[in-house]
Amino acid sequence: MAKILIVDDEPDLLLVVQETLRLAGHEPITCSNPQMAQDLLDKGSFDAAILDVQMPGMTGFTLLEILRQDPRTASLPILLLSAQTRSEDRVRGLRLGANDYLGKPFDTEELLLRIAKLCGHQAEGPQPGLSGDLASYNGTDLLQSLAQSALSGTLNFQVDRQPAWVELQKGRVVDATYGSLRGAEACYGLLSLHAGRFRFREHPVSTDHESTATTTLLLYFHWLEDELQRRRARLPEPHQVLQRVAEGSLQDLPPNFRALPLDPVLQEIEASGPTLEELRDKATHAPLSVELAVAVLVESGVVTVEDDPSAEGGRQQQSSLGALDLGLHKLVRAAARQQPADRARVLLASVGECWDDFVRLIEGTPAEVRSSDWDRFRQRLDLRRGGSCRLRAPESEVMLHVLELGPDTVGQAEWLLPACNGAIVWVGQGDDALFRQLTVALEGSWRNTTGLLVVEDPDRRQALESRKLPWRLLSRAPRDLGTALGLLQ
Numbered sequence: 001m002a003k004i005l006i007v008d009d010e011p012d013l014l015l016v017v018q019e020t021l022r023l024a025g026h027e028p029i030t031c032s033n034p035q036m037a038q039d040l041l042d043k044g045s046f047d048a049a050i051l052d053v054q055m056p057g058m059t060g061f062t063l064l065e066i067l068r069q070d071p072r073t074a075s076l077p078i079l080l081l082s083a084q085t086r087s088e089d090r091v092r093g094l095r096l097g098a099n100d101y102l103g104k105p106f107d108t109e110e111l112l113l114r115i116a117k118l119c120g121h122q123a124e125g126p127q128p129g130l131s132g133d134l135a136s137y138n139g140t141d142l143l144q145s146l147a148q149s150a151l152s153g154t155l156n157f158q159v160d161r162q163p164a165w166v167e168l169q170k171g172r173v174v175d176a177t178y179g180s181l182r183g184a185e186a187c188y189g190l191l192s193l194h195a196g197r198f199r200f201r202e203h204p205v206s207t208d209h210e211s212t213a214t215t216t217l218l219l220y221f222h223w224l225e226d227e228l229q230r231r232r233a234r235l236p237e238p239h240q241v242l243q244r245v246a247e248g249s250l251q252d253l254p255p256n257f258r259a260l261p262l263d264p265v266l267q268e269i270e271a272s273g274p275t276l277e278e279l280r281d282k283a284t285h286a287p288l289s290v291e292l293a294v295a296v297l298v299e300s301g302v303v304t305v306e307d308d309p310s311a312e313g314g315r316q317q318q319s320s321l322g323a324l325d326l327g328l329h330k331l332v333r334a335a336a337r338q339q340p341a342d343r344a345r346v347l348l349a350s351v352g353e354c355w356d357d358f359v360r361l362i363e364g365t366p367a368e369v370r371s372s373d374w375d376r377f378r379q380r381l382d383l384r385r386g387g388s389c390r391l392r393a394p395e396s397e398v399m400l401h402v403l404e405l406g407p408d409t410v411g412q413a414e415w416l417l418p419a420c421n422g423a424i425v426w427v428g429q430g431d432d433a434l435f436r437q438l439t440v441a442l443e444g445s446w447r448n449t450t451g452l453l454v455v456e457d458p459d460r461r462q463a464l465e466s467r468k469l470p471w472r473l474l475s476r477a478p479r480d481l482g483t484a485l486g487l488l489q
Helices: 011-023 034-043 060-069 087-096 108-118 139-149 183-191 214-234 262-272 276-282 287-299 320-338 355-363 374-384 410-419 432-443 458-466 481-487
Strands: 003-007 027-031 048-052 078-082 100-103 131-133 153-158 164-169 172-178 197-202 240-244 303-307 343-351 386-393 396-405 422-427 450-455 472-474
Touching: 003 011, 003 034, 011 027, 011 108, 027 034, 034 048, 034 060, 048 060, 048 108, 060 078, 060 087, 078 108, 087 100, 087 214, 100 108, 108 139, 139 153, 139 164, 139 183, 139 197, 139 214, 164 183, 172 183, 172 214, 183 214, 183 287, 214 287, 214 472, 240 262, 240 287, 262 276, 262 287, 276 287, 287 303, 343 355, 343 410, 343 432, 355 374, 355 396, 355 422, 355 481, 374 386, 396 410, 410 432, 422 432, 422 481, 450 458, 458 472
Parallel strands: 003 027, 003 048, 048 078, 078 100, 343 396, 343 422, 422 450, 450 472
Antiparallel strands: 131 197, 153 164, 153 197, 164 172, 240 303, 386 396
């Protein structure tokens, strides 16, 4: 099949990758010292290489850069393998010339599929007439694979009952539509999808339109994700509206933010003072672009966030079931960005004197999504102040882990956090030592877990803000669990 060089300093992982490839019929050659890898590549002919990112002496990024500068290995297919799954690491790898990026821990079958694509065995990737589920093969992987194959045709998406397609010519994007979005913005909207179905149909594409390199779109999309993650705390809460500040100016914004839809977003804010959801619905740009534009405008002082006095009277009211269904969908979609999934895990925790209010938020869960063991789950909350249950919507499922944090249970929360896709922590008055312990636990877990903190006490909120956690801080509790889950994204 293929001769593949594996470079990794971890003996156990090196053996797993080696045996996985060998059993699939490949010829794996292992190397635990990145500084010796180039010598091996100079002496032999390889079909692909797998590089670990975090290695002593020389990182996989550095080795990749060296290999791309050498004419003999400049076009060698390379897969980066790393526990670092943040978008900035993936973007850095792509910029340096990696063909693919796979996070640890990984599924061995997925590793084989990605290696097959790298080595040109295209039967394993999207082919003419191929259809599938976005939960197992998302838009980013699809476009990247089609670009590597230099295929022409139309990639259709079945999602939200809206027109959604990308047209490609030899792997380059010619045009795209997603609802009212067109071109690159439609691509960014489609790349955010991790639920629905797709079908690729190969056919000749001749057009006078200028095409765009798929890699360019993917790099910008990951940049949007990364910059928004840094500023997510700047986004308004559902009950808040956006208002223009008269003396605010866009003159001092960094140049790389100029491509954002700042002017149309600002015009809509000046015209109607909308909520973020209303702004997303009216915009002609992808939700990701709109959200980052809002976060940048708030951060720069051009826009301010204010409570909406009409919210209690019924503005943008949703049924509890509708809000929860939307929240579940968003959460599962975000979980699938890290690995294919149709289920997410969420930690719900309270610390301090807020347990009763916290439980009332959970009790508002509509019966339609409760699992059959809901009554037992509620009994455990009353008796043990903790428990787990499932919530099921038509296309989404979330496992909830609920805890009241105390000296005996904060360790359990520290253990659960890395395994969860999201966490909602309600902080009330109480033990200062326990609050400090919780803060340390959050700092150790935020890279892997999206978080939402409900902190009504201004002193504690200020203490958390000084830590510069990228978790979102709310000054008051969401009106229902669905809204809370939706705010995790």
